Amino acid sequence: MLMKENVSSNVYIIENHPNDSRVKIRTDNIFQTLSGRMGTGGGNTPMVSENAIVRRLTPVECERLQGMPDDWSRYGIDENGKIYELSDSARYKLQGNGIATPFWRWLLEKISAQYDDHTPTLASLFDGQGSFPMLWEDINGKGTALWSSEIEKHAVAVARYHFPDTEAQKEVTEK
Numbered sequence: 001m002l003m004k005e006n007v008s009s010n011v012y013i014i015e016n017h018p019n020d021s022r023v024k025i026r027t028d029n030i031f032q033t034l035s036g037r038m039g040t041g042g043g044n045t046p047m048v049s050e051n052a053i054v055r056r057l058t059p060v061e062c063e064r065l066q067g068m069p070d071d072w073s074r075y076g077i078d079e080n081g082k083i084y085e086l087s088d089s090a091r092y093k094l095q096g097n098g099i100a101t102p103f104w105r106w107l108l109e110k111i112s113a114q115y116d117d118h119t120p121t122l123a124s125l126f127d128g129q130g131s132f133p134m135l136w137e138d139i140n141g142k143g144t145a146l147w148s149s150e151i152e153k154h155a156v157a158v159a160r161y162h163f164p165d166t167e168a169q170k171e172v173t174e175k
Helices: 059-066 088-097 101-112 131-140 153-162 167-174
Strands: 011-016 023-026 047-050 053-056 075-077 083-085 122-124 145-148
Touching: 059 088, 075 153, 088 153, 101 131, 122 131, 131 145, 131 153
Parallel strands: 122 145
Antiparallel strands: 011 023, 011 047, 047 053, 075 083
């Protein structure tokens, strides 16, 4: 579950369960875990009710819940090197399959602090939308995330957009 801070008293969190007809209105300001199926034509989409209007969360709100910068997943670079804008469905899926970065930032800071004698580097397998390189380079400096790998096309495109200079991204972009 993910905490939403500074929610006014007229905003309610609504859980929509895809496998049955349960809809639960939450007044404790805690969101359910984001799902990789969000935005793909079904339920399990967290929604909010504000001033009696129900809506689903926006891609930017989902990025914020995961601790990502606003619009992180908005653009990608395809296999031909062309920048394109991702659909909301693709962005929801990326956030649902992504990591909640606050915990991982804390852990990566602890790991990085163990290296007194040199700057640590990162190679990331099954990286998703580039969350680990984003955190790693924020902690250890640009260029310290050397390599990443992912198979989902939109995740690759977003990572390629944000990290075009890593070896793995250069090879993919040049093909």
